[in-house]
Each structure stands twice: as structure tokens, then as C-alpha cells.
Amino acid sequence: MQPALKTTSIKQKTTQVLGISLEDARISKSYLSVAFIALLLGGLLGLLQGLNRAGVLQLPPWLNYYQVLTAHGILLVVVLSAFFTIGYFYAGLSHTLGGLLPKVRKMAWIGFWMKIFGFVLVVIPILRNEASVMYTFYPPMAASPMFYFGLVFIVLGVWMLSFGAFTQVANWRRNHKGEHLPILAFFATGVFVLLVGATAFVAVEVIFMIIPWTLGWVDGINVLLARTLFWAFGHTAVNIWYLTAVSAWYVVVPKIIGGTRWNDLLTRMVVIPLVIMNITGGFHHQIIDPGISESIKYMHVFMSLAIGFPSLMTAYAMFRVFERTARAKGGKGLVGWYKKMPWGDVRFLAPFIAMVAFIPAGAGGIVQSTNQLDQVVHNTMWVVGHFHLTLGMSVVMTFFGISYWLVPYLSKRVLTPAMNRLGVIQTVIWTIGMVIMAISMHIVGLFGSPRRTSFTTYGDFAEKLGWNPYMALVGIGATLLLLAVILQVYAVFNLMFFAPKGTTEFPIAEEEAGAEKTPYWTERWGIWVVLMLLVVSMAYVLPIVDMILNAPPGSPPFKTW
Amino acid sequence: MNQFLFGLVLLIGLMLPPVARLMESVMIIHMHMQMPMLVIAGFFMAHLFLQRYPQFFNKYNQNGVPGILLFTIIMAYWLLPRTMDEALTIETVEIFKFVSLPFLAGVPLRDSWRRLSKTWKNNVITLFTVVFLGMGWLYIQSNDQLCNNYLVIDQVILGWGFITMAICMVIYLIYIFAVDPSQYE
Numbered sequence: 112m113q114p115a116l117k118t119t120s121i122k123q124k125t126t127q128v129l130g131i132s133l134e135d136a137r138i139s140k141s142y143l144s145v146a147f148i149a150l151l152l153g154g155l156l157g158l159l160q161g162l163n164r165a166g167v168l169q170l171p172p173w174l175n176y177y178q179v180l181t182a183h184g185i186l187l188v189v190v191l192s193a194f195f196t197i198g199y200f201y202a203g204l205s206h207t208l209g210g211l212l213p214k215v216r217k218m219a220w221i222g223f224w225m226k227i228f229g230f231v232l233v234v235i236p237i238l239r240n241e242a243s244v245m246y247t248f249y250p251p252m253a254a255s256p257m258f259y260f261g262l263v264f265i266v267l268g269v270w271m272l273s274f275g276a277f278t279q280v281a282n283w284r285r286n287h288k289g290e291h292l293p294i295l296a297f298f299a300t301g302v303f304v305l306l307v308g309a310t311a312f313v314a315v316e317v318i319f320m321i322i323p324w325t326l327g328w329v330d331g332i333n334v335l336l337a338r339t340l341f342w343a344f345g346h347t348a349v350n351i352w353y354l355t356a357v358s359a360w361y362v363v364v365p366k367i368i369g370g371t372r373w374n375d376l377l378t379r380m381v382v383i384p385l386v387i388m389n390i391t392g393g394f395h396h397q398i399i400d401p402g403i404s405e406s407i408k409y410m411h412v413f414m415s416l417a418i419g420f421p422s423l424m425t426a427y428a429m430f431r432v433f434e435r436t437a438r439a440k441g442g443k444g445l446v447g448w449y450k451k452m453p454w455g456d457v458r459f460l461a462p463f464i465a466m467v468a469f470i471p472a473g474a475g476g477i478v479q480s481t482n483q484l485d486q487v488v489h490n491t492m493w494v495v496g497h498f499h500l501t502l503g504m505s506v507v508m509t510f511f512g513i514s515y516w517l518v519p520y521l522s523k524r525v526l527t528p529a530m531n532r533l534g535v536i537q538t539v540i541w542t543i544g545m546v547i548m549a550i551s552m553h554i555v556g557l558f559g560s561p562r563r564t565s566f567t568t569y570g571d572f573a574e575k576l577g578w579n580p581y582m583a584l585v586g587i588g589a590t591l592l593l594l595a596v597i598l599q600v601y602a603v604f605n606l607m608f609f610a611p612k613g614t615t616e617f618p619i620a621e622e623e624a625g626a627e628k629t630p631y632w633t634e635r636w637g638i639w640v641v642l643m644l645l646v647v648s649m650a651y652v653l654p655i656v657d658m659i660l661n662a663p664p665g666s667p668p669f670k671t672w
Numbered sequence: 673m674n675q676f677l678f679g680l681v682l683l684i685g686l687m688l689p690p691v692a693r694l695m696e697s698v699m700i701i702h703m704h705m706q707m708p709m710l711v712i713a714g715f716f717m718a719h720l721f722l723q724r725y726p727q728f729f730n731k732y733n734q735n736g737v738p739g740i741l742l743f744t745i746i747m748a749y750w751l752l753p754r755t756m757d758e759a760l761t762i763e764t765v766e767i768f769k770f771v772s773l774p775f776l777a778g779v780p781l782r783d784s785w786r787r788l789s790k791t792w793k794n795n796v797i798t799l800f801t802v803v804f805l806g807m808g809w810l811y812i813q814s815n816d817q818l819c820n821n822y823l824v825i826d827q828v829i830l831g832w833g834f835i836t837m838a839i840c841m842v843i844y845l846i847y848i849f850a851v852d853p854s855q856y857e
Contacts, residue, residue, distance in 0.1 A: 284856045406698060631857065637847040641840055648836035653700050656829040 130614060135205040136521040138219045140607060142198030143518060145227070146191050146510075147603045153186030154596035161548070161589025164582045166566050176565035177243035177672050182234070184246030188502065189265070190230060192352040195510050197222075197272055199355065200299040202517060204276060206617045207293035208283040218275030225268035232261030243672040245563060247341060248321075250332045253668030256325045259317050266310045266317075273303040284634075291629055294378060295619060298358035301382040302351055304640060308390055308647070309347035316340035324668060331665020335402045336658045342393035343651070350389050350418065352502060356509035357381070359462060360429055363513065366620035367458045370436030373428040375622050379633040381421040381428075387643045391650035392418050395480035399489045407654055408482060414650060415480040422473055429466055457534030458526075458618075461512030464542050468504035475500065475553070490563075492585075493556025496549040503545050503592075508538065511599055516615055518606040525613035526606065533602055541595035548588025555581035679716030679774070686710060687770050696760060699819065699826035700833045707750055707773055714778015721779055729783050736787030739780030740796055746777040747800075751807055753818035760821045794848060801841040808834030 131139075156179045162168035163176050170176050201219060205211045211219070235257060236242035242254035248262075280292065280300055292300065316337050324332045361378050365371060372378065394411035397403060434448055442448025453459045475497045478484045488494060515534050519526050526534075556562075560578045569575040685691060686709055695706040722729060733739040749755055750773065758765040785793070810818075811831030817824055 281856075288855070289857050406694060409694075410701070634856075637844075637851060641844045641847065644840045644843060645837065648840060649704060649833070652833045652836050653698065653829050656832045657825065660825060660828060 130523060131202065131205055131521060131617075132210055134216055135202070135211050136523075138211070138216060138223070139198040139202040139205075139517075140521050141223060142194045142201070143514070143521070143603065144607070146194035146198060147514075147600050149186045149190035149194065150596055151600045153183050153191060154593050156183040156186065158589045158593040161586045161592075163566050165586025166568075166579060166582065167586060170565075173240075175240070175243070175672070177245070177563075178237060178240055180563060181243050181245050182237050185233060185237070188246055188348070191510075192348075192355075192502070192506065193226075193265075193269070196302065196352060196355045199359075199510075199513060199517060200276065200295075200302060201272075202521060202617070203295040203358075204279050204299055207296050207619070208279055212279060212282055215275045215279045218271050218278070222268040222271035222275065225264050225271060229261045229264030229266075229268060232257050232264060234261075240672070247345065249341070250321060250324070250334050250337045251666035251669045252671055253321075253325050256322060259322050259325060262317050263314070263322075266314050269306050269310050273307045276300070276303040289631070291375075291631070291634060293619075294372070294375065295358060295362050297379060297633075298354065298362070298382055300636060301386045302354055302358075304386055304636070304643070305347055305351050305354070305389055308643060309344045309351065312340045312390070313344035316344075329665075331667060333658060333662045334666050335400060336655065336662070338397060338400060339393070339651075339655065339658065342396040343390050343647075344393070346393035346396055347390050349498070349502065350385065350392070352506045354382070354385055356462075356465060356506045357425055359509050359513050360425065360466060362620060363516075363618050364429075364459060364462050364620075365432050365436065366618035367456065367516075368433065368436050368453055369440070370432055370620065371623040372620040373432050375626060376629045376633065377424065377428065379629065381424055383633065383639055385418065385421050386639055387646055388414060388417050390643070390647050392480075394650070394654075395485075398480070398482050398485045402658065403654055405482075411650070412480055412482070416477065419473065419477065422469070426466075426470070455531075455535065457531050457538055458512050458515050460535060461515075461538045462509045464538065465505045465508035465512070468500055468508070468545075472497065472500035472505055488556055490561060491556035492552045492560045492562050495562045496552030496556060499545060499549045499552065503549070504542075508541065511538065511541070514599070514603050515606070516618060518603055519610060519613075519615040520617050522607045522610070523612060523614065524606060524610040525615055527610060530602060530606065530610065533598060537595050537598040537602065540591055540598070544588045544591030544595060546588075548585050548592065551581040551584035551588065555585075673720065675716045676720035679713045679719075679778075682709065682716065683713040683770070683774055686713065699756075699822040700830045702756060703750075703830060704833050704837070707769075710770065710773035711778040711781065714774030715782045716778075717774060718779040718782035722783055733780065733783050733787065736784035736792065739784030740788060740792070743777045743781045743784065744796070744799070746772050748803075751803070757819045757821055794845065797841055797845060801838050801845065804834045804838035804841070808832065808838060 159168065159170060159174075159179050160176065160183060163170055163179075170179065197219075201211065233242070236255040237258070239255075242248075242258040244252045244254045244258070248254060248258070276299055280296060283296070284290075284292065291297075320332055320337050320340075323329045361373060361381075365373070391411070391414040394403075394408070395415040398408055433452060434442075437448035437451035440451045442451035452463070475493075479488065479494065479497060511534075515526055515531070518524075555578050558578060558581075560575075560582070566582075568579075686695070686706060692706070696702045729739075750769070755765070759769045760766070788796070808831045811827045811834065813831075814827060815824070818827055
């Protein structure tokens, strides 16, 4: 057992025995509700796009393809992921650190309403077709200033929540001197550190560059610099959602299959490098950008691939845990032990498929961060297929798997066999839909079909017509996915309000018996943060100073839609 | 032994002509990546030396001060624009770089760091913070080309590199002074 849990305080034990307090549960339930409503809306918009690209649905002028695309991206990449991550980790902090402090609860609510207010400000211009700038909002495309003010509030909300989490963790550590932070809270700390680090870049971009420019205070914007700041954030954001999913793989899944956790030190050693090295990975999104010299791009490939290393550690660790657990249950043979896994349990099945999906997803990511290979697929449907594998499968399916125990845990209800069966069906439909969609996107991307382009036959140009069968498959995939979304959202709200009352456990696996004690240096977060800042400054100072000092005159705002 | 081998492989890797040429082609990478990595290589290799020759280190570096002084002198030498230039144009100076940074900076750093008191450590970091701020100011405001081998824009970039690193060290020092570890450990 983890040393930190050995001497748990009375308060902590109470939380773990009696379950989460109503106030803490309300916070997480609110976040999860927003997340799954965003999933429903985002999924619906995804279907509209899929059908448009399949050529079967002409979108009306008052809700055009680019509006739908912008809203789909923001709802799913920003709202669903961020709200789920926060709801999940705040429940985890409450559970493992003995309930949230009253001031932390207050911070969580202030953060919640700031984010909601921000999203309202973001959504209004999108609906009025004044912000069809996609979720990446690259200048020189300029949306209504209201859109960017909304983003500022979202970032402020994220900071509030991050500092809430830090306050909670610092308080726990003051009361548990010399103990290791419980592993789920350790993951949460890493995630919130990264959230602050990543959003700092986008805050600089939006507050100091884009807002003065859209308000007309300055004439031009440094496009390359803005893109660089965006990707320092954007890439890290995606990795934050991934790290959230990974936390469940390490901490929760072993408990669900009846096993023990992977080595504690190695688990923490996955979190620490991911925190230190993550932000600099953003450059591989700019491999095709002009204005960054090739030697810089070449060196940044190292930084991107360095993040792959902890992922490879994770892949090994997970399958080792599976095999160890299955063999302990009598599993035999080279692959025969797989039969001993709880395949009928949605809480395992969904995250398991998520992990498997990360194998092709990670490989595709390496393709995209390699200069020459990326030149073939950059800005094509391949990229869309890639992040539907990473986010749409690896991350979101893990989130779905989590929801089947987290929601009943929060609402003090139970997952019934019928609901579990529904979850399995939902998982299967989602998997089939996403596999069809992502594979056809990858293939058609290799053929050159561009992303972010409304349906067109390019004047019936024969070669481009060859893309259409794949786009039809994208439409079919999107249809299946919406069906799965409806089932998932139904399951979540059923488990939140209608499932039978009862006690559901917060599944946290324990360490293997006789595991070695983890050294204390893993807890020195101050050092990890300074190292992160050092790596960031080493990686960014050269290109950014160059971009500023050798900047072109700057671009005026454009409304391309 | 593993640590020694890791350091040795890192040193040999950094010395490979294509790697060295690539890193030295950009001023800031030359000074802020290649040189620290050479020190890190020495830091790892020091493991073996400290095991084999404890007597030597105990005798000459009893309280860690001589070692950190040597480290500081070597680092200060390699901060000079002229030495960087010479490393690129004179082969013996290039060889001296690959010898001095790992063995005369990396090795004594490792031995001294465990011997130095907390105050000494913080003073060393403060010294380098001040030096980095000064070097940053020098490289940013100088309109003249300080190195024959690098452009003025490279100098300015390096200057900002010094400033950002100094900021990181300031943050670390604030962390050290503001957070009392006895409250947590």
C-alpha cells in the first residue's frame, strides 16, 4: 500500500468510507453535466459536418459549414475535455485528500461561472457568424472581439481552478509532512501545472496581440508569432487531456480488473517528464510554417519525440499490469491470459479500447512530427483522422469508461447490469463509428483531400471525385458516432438522477505487496516547475526573438467567410 | 558504471563532427545547449571518478569550495565571446572545450554540490543569476558584432536566452526562500 495512504487522517478516512460530500459532489456533477451536454451538441454538429462532407447535406447560409466546424471544435476540444478533466480531478482530489477545503470549493465555483460566462461570450459571435475562425483562431483571420474576450474569461477560470487545486494539495502536504501525495492527486497536480503553463501562452497571444488588433488599436499582427504562442498552448492542451486519461489507466483500470498498480516511482516518472517537456512539443504543429529555419525544426523533432518516451513507458506498463493480473487469476499461454480480462465490464472495455487506439494514434503522431512525412499529410484529412483517434478514442473513450463509475459515485447511485450492457453497446458502436471515420479520413488525407473545406466536387475534377467514397464513409461513421453520443449522454444523466440508490466505490488500485518505497524527490514540484520553465525558455527564446526582430510589417485583420 | 557510460556516450555523441557542427552553427545552441550538455556529461561521468578516487577529492575539495571555484572559472571562461570564436577557428581550443567543460566543470560540480552548504549553493546560483543578467544585457544592447562567427541577431537571441535563464533562476531562488520545506517534509 502506498505510504501516503497508510496514515490517512480521520477526515480522509471518512471521505473514503462515507463517500464524497454533497458539496464536493455538486461541483464535479456540474462540470460533468456541462461536459456531456457539450458532447451532445458537439456530436450533433459533427454529424452535420460529416453529412456535409459526404455530399448528402447542404448546410443553410445561416448555419454554414465553417460555423459548425468552429463550434464542433470548441465544444469538444475545449468544453468537453476541460470540463470533464476538472470534474474528474476535483472529485479525485476530494476523495484522496479528505474532502475539498471550503475556500477551494469557492474557487471551483468562481472558476466554473467564469468559464461558463466565457463560453457564452464565445458562442454568441459564432452563432452570429462573426467568429468562423475554427478553434485554432489563427490570425490574420479575425473574429468579433467578443469571441476573444470570452477566451480570456475561460483562461481566467482555468487559472482559478488550478490555484484551487494547488491550495488543496499544499494544505494536504502541510498536514501530512513527509508523505507522498496520493497518486491521483499527483496526476492532478501535473495536469493543473500544465494547464497554467499552457494557457499562459495563449493568454499572451489573445490579450497582447489579438485583442488590440481586432479593436483596431494596432494595424498589424505578427502571424507567425501568434501561431507559435497558440501551439505552445494547443499542443499542451491535447496532452493534458491525454494525461488525464493516462491517470485513469494507471490508477483506476488496475483496480477494476482486480489487480495492483504499476510501480509507483515509474508512474510518477511518467508524469514528471510529461510536465517538463510537454509545452515545447508545440513546434511540431508548425513544421510547414515558413519563417522557422530547418535546423530549429529539426531540433524540435527531438522535443516532440521525447514526449513519446513516457507514452512508450505507459504502453509497456499497462500491458504488464494486464498480464500480471490475468496470470494471477489463472490465465495461461502466450496470449491466452487475455481471456481472464473483464471484457463485459464497460469500465474496463472502454479504456482498454482507448489504449489500443493510442498505438496507431501515436504512430500517426510520429509521422506528423517528421518533417518530410508531414509534408505529404499536412492540412489534409489525415490530420483530422489523427486527432479523432487520439482525442476521439484514446481520451474520450477513457472519459466514457470513467463516467460509468464516477457519475454513480458522485450521485450515490449504482451502475446496474442493464446500464453496463448499454455502456458496452455504446462502446462498440463508438468504436466502429470512429474506426470507420478515422481510417477513411487517414486514407483520403493521403490522397490529398484538404481539411476544413466544405463539400465541393472541384468542378467534377475526376481525381477529386475519387475522394467521395471515403467522404461517404466519414458520413456513415459520424452517424454511428452520434448514436453512441446519445446513448452515452443518456447513460450519464440516468446514472446521475435515475439509477438505483447505493454506494459506488472510487476505484483506486493499491501498490503491489512489498513494493519499494518511492524516494521523496518525486514530490519536489517546485523543481519540476523550474525545469519546465528552463526547457520552455531554451526552446522558445531562439525562434521567438527571431520572429519578433525579423518580423514582417504585420497583417491587417481578415474576414474570410 | 552505468552513469559513467551514459556520460561518456553523451560526450562522444556531442563530439561527433556533424552533431558538433549543427550545434555550433547557431550561437545560442552552441552556448546554451552544447556547453551545458558537456557539463552534464561530466556530471554523469563524475560518478566513477568519485568512487575510484575518493581520497583525491577529499583531499583537494574537502568543503567543496575549490571545486566550485574551478567550475566557476571554467564557466566564466566559456562565457567570453572570444573563446567561442576561438573554439570555432582554432582546433586546440575546440579540443580544450570538449575536455574542460566535462572534466574541469562537470566533475568538480558534482563533487562540490554535495559538499557545499545551502548558503553556498544559493550564493553560487545568485552569482550566476547576476552574471547571466549582465551577459544578457551585454549581448542585447551591443550593436557591434562580438563574435566573428555569428551575426548580431544571433547575439541578441543569445542575450535573451541569458535573460530568460536568469529569470528561471530568480524563480527558483524565490521558491527556495519563500517555501519552507520543513512545513511539508
